[in-house]
């Protein structure tokens with residue numbers, strides 16, 4: 135989200151990020167003020183995105199949807215209090231449907247959505263649930279894409295970038311549960327993109343190397359901006 139790795143950040147502790155993420159950068163651009171939002175299952179994101187400084191609303195963890203709520207939103211508030219998740223801070227479906235309600239009402243220009251249950255189920259070694267969570271998220275993405283294509287504000291001018299923050303152990307198969315510096319071959323991640331300027335290539339087989347630090351600038355460029363945050367950041371990827 136910042137286009138570079140900050141080596142001072144070496145834990146999942148809830149410290150406000152000193153760095154300006156691409157979301158904060160976009161939220162300060164003309165026409166984008168108040169049009170950037172984030173919904174996440176993991177409750178560290180208000181710190182990563184630095185909610186109060188950035189002005190980007192971040193609904194995360196078991197956080198009530200506040201303000202004047204729709205019928206759907208008050209049901210989601212009841213669900214997240216009365217039906218706690220055994221895996222993550224909250225069920226990914228609460229994160230998804232809260233985000234969808236927000237999209238319907240506020241029509242954001244940039245939305246960051248982050249799910250967590252695949253990671254948590256994998257850490258617990260629950261392979262069946264892990265696959266179920268991945269498949270469920272696929273369904274959320276499809277549902278949101280179809281919704282966007284049905285809305286004039288979004289149809290044929292919306293891009294989704296779908297990726298993951300880390301891989302999982304692959305070389306030693308039993309280490310699929312985990313990731314981190316001590317786990318072999320978890321450094322590889324995948325990325326998928328769909329949008330009006332992206333040709334449908336299926337799984338890309340051409341050789342080459344892309345890096346996670348290119349994602350922030352790629353997002354900014356798609357919207358016609360050059361993202362800067364005072365650090366050397368990864369170049370945008372060519373997605374066409």
Ligand SMILES: [Zn+2]
Pocket residue numbers: 253254257313
């Ligand atoms: Zn993890």
